[in-house]
Amino acid sequence: xxxxxxxxxxxxxxxxxxxxxxxxxxxxxxxxxxxxxxxxxxxxxxxxxxxxxxxxxxxxxxxxxxxxxxxxxxxxxxxxxxxxxxxxxxxxxxxxxxxxxxxxxxxxxxxxxxxxxxxxxxxxxxxxxxxxxxxxxxxxxxxxxxxxxxxxxxxxxxxxxxxxxxxxxxxxxxxxxxxxxxxxxxxxxxxxxxxxxxxxxxxxxxxxxxxxxxxxxxxxxxxxxxxxxxxxxxxxxxxxxxxxxxxxxxxxxxxxxxxxxxxxxxxxxxxxxxxxxxxxxxxxxxxxxxxxxxxxxxxxxxxxxxxxxxxxxxxxxxxxxxxxxxxxxxxxxxxxxxxxxxxxxxxxxxxxxxxxxxxxxxxxxxxxxxxxxxxxxxxxxxxxxxxxxxxx
Amino acid sequence: xxxxxxxxxxxxxxxxxxxxxxxxxxxxxxxxxxxxxxxxxxxxxxxxxxxxxxxxxxxxxxxxxxxxxxxxxxxxxxxxxxxxxxxxxxxxxxxxxxxxxxxxxxxxxxxxxxxxxxxxxxxxxxxxxxxxxxxxxxxxxxxxxxxxxxxxxxxxxxxxxxxxxxxxxxxxxxxxxxxxxxxxxxxxxxxxxxxxxxxxxxxxxxxxxxxxxxxxxxxxxxxxxxxxxxxxxxxxxxxxxxxxxxxxxxxxxxxxxxxxxxxxxxxxxxx
Numbered sequence: 001x002x003x004x005x006x007x008x009x010x011x012x013x014x015x016x017x018x019x020x021x022x023x024x025x026x027x028x029x030x031x032x033x034x035x036x037x038x039x040x041x042x043x044x045x046x047x048x049x050x051x052x053x054x055x056x057x058x059x060x061x062x063x064x065x066x067x068x069x070x071x072x073x074x075x076x077x078x079x080x081x082x083x084x085x086x087x088x089x090x091x092x093x094x095x096x097x098x099x100x101x102x103x104x105x106x107x108x109x110x111x112x113x114x115x116x117x118x119x120x121x122x123x124x125x126x127x128x129x130x131x132x133x134x135x136x137x138x139x140x141x142x143x144x145x146x147x148x149x150x151x152x153x154x155x156x157x158x159x160x161x162x163x164x165x166x167x168x169x170x171x172x173x174x175x176x177x178x179x180x181x182x183x184x185x186x187x188x189x190x191x192x193x194x195x196x197x198x199x200x201x202x203x204x205x206x207x208x209x210x211x212x213x214x215x216x217x218x219x220x221x222x223x224x225x226x227x228x229x230x231x232x233x234x235x236x237x238x239x240x241x242x243x244x245x246x247x248x249x250x251x252x253x254x255x256x257x258x259x260x261x262x263x264x265x266x267x268x269x270x271x272x273x274x275x276x277x278x279x280x281x282x283x284x285x286x287x288x289x290x291x292x293x294x295x296x297x298x299x300x301x302x303x304x305x306x307x308x309x310x311x312x313x314x315x316x317x318x319x320x321x322x323x324x325x326x327x328x329x330x331x332x333x334x335x336x337x338x339x340x341x342x343x344x345x346x347x348x349x350x351x352x353x354x355x356x357x358x359x360x361x362x363x364x365x366x367x368x369x370x371x372x373x374x375x376x377x378x379x380x381x382x383x384x385x386x387x388x389x390x391x392x
Numbered sequence: 393x394x395x396x397x398x399x400x401x402x403x404x405x406x407x408x409x410x411x412x413x414x415x416x417x418x419x420x421x422x423x424x425x426x427x428x429x430x431x432x433x434x435x436x437x438x439x440x441x442x443x444x445x446x447x448x449x450x451x452x453x454x455x456x457x458x459x460x461x462x463x464x465x466x467x468x469x470x471x472x473x474x475x476x477x478x479x480x481x482x483x484x485x486x487x488x489x490x491x492x493x494x495x496x497x498x499x500x501x502x503x504x505x506x507x508x509x510x511x512x513x514x515x516x517x518x519x520x521x522x523x524x525x526x527x528x529x530x531x532x533x534x535x536x537x538x539x540x541x542x543x544x545x546x547x548x549x550x551x552x553x554x555x556x557x558x559x560x561x562x563x564x565x566x567x568x569x570x571x572x573x574x575x576x577x578x579x580x581x582x583x584x585x586x587x588x589x590x591x592x593x594x595x596x597x598x599x600x601x602x603x604x605x606x607x608x609x610x611x612x613x614x615x616x617x618x619x620x621x622x623x624x625x626x627x628x629x630x631x632x633x634x635x636x637x638x639x640x641x642x643x644x645x646x647x648x649x650x651x652x653x654x655x656x657x658x659x660x661x662x663x
Contacts (some may be wrong), residue, residue, distance in 0.1 A: 015547060049502070133481075136479075262499045263499070264499075265497060265499065269494050271481050271483065271491065272477045272478070272479050273479075275438075275443055275474070276442045276472075276474060276477060276607065279441055279443055279470075279471070279472035279474075279496065280467050280492070280494045280495055280547075281462075281464035281465075281466065281467030281468070281495035282463065282494070283463050321482070325480065326481045326483050326487070326489070330646070381425045
């Protein structure tokens with residue numbers, strides 16, 4: 001007998017009652033069993049449509065508050081009401097009542113930066129969640145297909161070697177580089193058979209190749225100043241972003257999120273592998289290509305404006321799964337919210353922790369994220385072994 | 393007759409793994425697919441499910457070629473239970489069974505009453521009520537197969553394709569699972585290794601050898617000592633002593649393994 005844990009204890013009576021009639025009992029034997037199992041679901045997991053709606057509303061409120069509060073934190077002292085007045089004045093017209101400098105700090109510096117942190121966290125989280133399901137690998141993250149290393153090579157080529165004659169700019173070079181890397185991964189994977197493993201291996205190969213290229217260029221051609229700038233960008237930085245980045249990233253995030261949500265059922269179908277998905281009516285090749293292109297495009301856009309912010313896309317999907325389970329219709333928006341809130345606070349920490357200096361945000365994501373990740377692993381791992389131990 | 397295969401072949405890596413196989417099951421019957429390892433059972437099932445296109449020949453569903461149908465329409469009619477389904481995703485039994493409704497749902501629509509009804513019926517048929525909220529990773533092999541069958545039934549198929557569903561199960565669970573499959577009111581095509589189980593539970597058998605049909609028909613017609621020797625290269629004594637006079641197969645020791653060769657065994661026993 002292999003039932004386990006609480007489910008087993010709660011219903012052992014009904015089971016033993018029916019055991020004797022196996023194996024020839026007709027289906028109606030089920031009628032005497034409880035219609036719905038009384039076994040409790042996983043503790044702490046939000047279930048049901050109303051529970052999810054509540055979670056999302058709460059998440060949006062927390063996100064809005066986080067953004068408002070995060071903007072007030074920093075060398076220039078501001079209040080949440082100041083932030084509100086500036087936003088109201090800029091959007092609705094009229095006067096904010098603040099000095100031009102303080103208004104500038106809110107509207108030109110901290111607000112776009114904080115918004116981009118939210119968009120970036122949401123986007124990286126969603127890409128990670130989709131890629132983990134699509135490639136059936138819990139270690140997959142938005143950078144697993146070489147997009148970030150391609151971006152860094154592109155950026156370095158522009159900044160250090162002066163490729164493009166200044167017309168391209170760092171983010172333009174990064175975007176081009178990531179597209180080249182992703183194209184190479186697709187080509188490699190396709191020529192190797194196009195299976196999930198091949199895609200992953202091609203991604204890892206491309207990642208190594210472009211990292212090596214980046215290092216090569218930096219070591220052979222860059223001066224100290226350039227090296228420092230490149231390094232900062234490699235670890236991810238939200239400093240010096242403007243409204244145009246916010247607009248582009250938000251637009252791409254919304255489109256890609258919609259695309260991924262429209263394929264949420266297909267992503268669920270990949271749970272037991274590509275063949276099982278095909279047997280459930282999913283046009284596997286088409287869906288896979290669509291989602292790979294969509295997530296890589298979003299990652300490329302994000303990476304080219306902020307650099308490669310690691311860890312968010314790897315870990316936050318797991319945190320979101322612990323909250324709402326693995327169904328993608330609920331998982332993707334939850335991951336987006338969790339990622340947004342997370343990165344808003346991490347970026348706030350990055351720019352204030354060693355004030356007046358600034359830390360690369362990627363450093364803080366890992367410093368904060370790893371202990372959190374260990375906690376999640378520990379919690380879910382323990383739950384699983386307990387249940388397993390009782391069953392086997 | 394709804395799902396039909398006509399002279400289907402499938403070629404991979406320059407080898408013909410399935411060659412000119414035809415199959416037309418009657419509504420509601422259980423067909424056993426027999427044959428040694430590598431004889432093309434799994435490949436044939438994949439072709440029948442439309443997961444792989446046939447290299448030649450056609451598979452039709454109600455007279456329409458499978459290749460001309462949308463994958464989703466096929467999945468509403470034909471459900472597949474794989475030999476060994478597993479996942480690293482942490483989900484519970486009900487989540488797995490609900491996967492079966494994917495082919496019936498639109499991209500944006502939430503579950504409708506008929507989805508819940510189909511899931512409930514599948515759960516009742518497989519008697520999984522006590523396990524609904526149990527994690528997939530805590531299930532035994534037999535329970536996992538029952539969950540996969542429930543998921544397949546939630547697809548409300550007219551044909552159910554099963555690839556060695558009794559593999560790795562103990563004998564009690566093998567019998568239970570086949571009883572469950574036979575009692576399911578859909579056409580089932582089951583790849584099996586155990587000849588006795590095939591004889592006991594299947595209405596008809598199709599025996600494959602190197603991708604070709606070696607024999608087809610009722611168990612009593614198909615399972616003869618000659619055929620077992622031809623296809624499996626083993627000697628067997630077959631008597632009509634199974635349930636309802638179905639054939640019962642008793643395997644004999646391979647030639648050369650009796651007599652002196654058993655000396656060591658005997659020594660081991662008597663020591």
